[in-house]
Amino acid sequence: MFSSDLKRGSMDLFVLSALDGRSRHGYDIGKVLEVRSGGQLQLPVSTLYSTLYRMEDRGWIKGRWVEKGGERRRCFYTLTPAGQTALHTQRQEWAAFAAMVTLVIGAGHAGLGDVAE
Amino acid sequence: MFSSDLKRGSMDLFVLSALDGRSRHGYDIGKVLEVRSGGQLQLPVSTLYSTLYRMEDRGWIKGRWVEKGGERRRCFYTLTPAGQTALHTQRQEWAAFAAMVTLVIGAGHAGLGDVAE
DNA sequence: TTGACATATATCGTCAGACGAAGTATCGTC
DNA sequence: GACGATACTTCGTCTGACGATATATGTCAA
Numbered sequence: 001m002f003s004s005d006l007k008r009g010s011m012d013l014f015v016l017s018a019l020d021g022r023s024r025h026g027y028d029i030g031k032v033l034e035v036r037s038g039g040q041l042q043l044p045v046s047t048l049y050s051t052l053y054r055m056e057d058r059g060w061i062k063g064r065w066v067e068k069g070g071e072r073r074r075c076f077y078t079l080t081p082a083g084q085t086a087l088h089t090q091r092q093e094w095a096a097f098a099a100m101v102t103l104v105i106g107a108g109h110a111g112l113g114d115v116a117e
Numbered sequence: 118m119f120s121s122d123l124k125r126g127s128m129d130l131f132v133l134s135a136l137d138g139r140s141r142h143g144y145d146i147g148k149v150l151e152v153r154s155g156g157q158l159q160l161p162v163s164t165l166y167s168t169l170y171r172m173e174d175r176g177w178i179k180g181r182w183v184e185k186g187g188e189r190r191r192c193f194y195t196l197t198p199a200g201q202t203a204l205h206t207q208r209q210e211w212a213a214f215a216a217m218v219t220l221v222i223g224a225g226h227a228g229l230g231d232v233a234e
Numbered sequence: 235t236t237g238a239c240a241t242a243t244a245t246c247g248t249c250a251g252a253c254g255a256a257g258t259a260t261c262g263t264c
Numbered sequence: 265g266a267c268g269a270t271a272c273t274t275c276g277t278c279t280g281a282c283g284a285t286a287t288a289t290g291t292c293a294a
Contacts, residue, residue: 003126004250006214025242025243037220045282053244075243097119100158103153104131104158105208121251121252122252122279122280125251145271166271166274188261189260191270192271
């Protein structure tokens with residue numbers, strides 16, 4: 001749907017957001033993001049899991065294996081305090097970035113009166 | 118200012134936007150983007166020129182060398198018809214992506230009543 | 235009961251692209 | 265003539281998204 005390059009800067013934020021307020025296992029994170037986006041955001045599993053492993057390495061999330069009888073084994077991830085901070089920081093950074101992009105690419109620049117004419 | 122990963126999906130759009138309505142040389146593109154963003158967007162020259170070369174390879178922009186007497190040599194880039202189309206498409210894609218991200222990462226999901234509870 | 239499909243995770247290799255570093259060259263100015 | 269701004273080039277590195285492939289269990293229908 002959206003290009004890999006576009007997603008590149010937001011993958012962590014997607015996962016962080018999905019884990020805001022409750023723990024989830026990897027597969028569930030993918031599903032939740034798909035639902036929340038109205039089907040627009042479909043993350044390949046390889047992307048999803050590699051993102052999860054990277055984030056756990058960074059200490060933003062913590063995985064916990066659950067193997068209840070009669071159920072598949074799943075790893076439930078939870079935000080660490082560092083992850084909470086990262087979520088907060090990245091939400092703000094994203095808003096600032098989006099505002100900046102809108103400003104820079106806005107159609108209001110074309111034609112006369114341009115910068116450094 | 119902003120992370121490389123965040124910029125990754127928007128570099129082409131930045132350059133395309135800078136060339137919307139008039140041709141510019143590489144160094145100028147960098148300066149214009151910096152000014153338009155209020156100093157927030159500072160592109161390393163290596164990033165800027167490699168983006169330009171890639172885009173010319175794709176046929177989105179066309180360079181023309183100008184060597185007027187008493188001036189430095191400069192390559193002025195202009196949008197091709199394909200570049201115009203790409204600009205239009207990418208502006209729309211960016212808006213759609215930003216809306217999707219806002220929807221997905223919005224703070225309105227935390228706590229009760231969540232998806233797939 | 236078998237076959238298909240959803241659930242659930244792991245690992246590997248490839249590819250694109252942002253960037254730092256280092257280099258070349260011209261122009262103005264102090 | 266040294267310095268800083270202008271202007272472009274090339275190379276190597278690193279990160280991260282993704283396709284492919286593998287493994288295994290649960291559910292449901294023919």
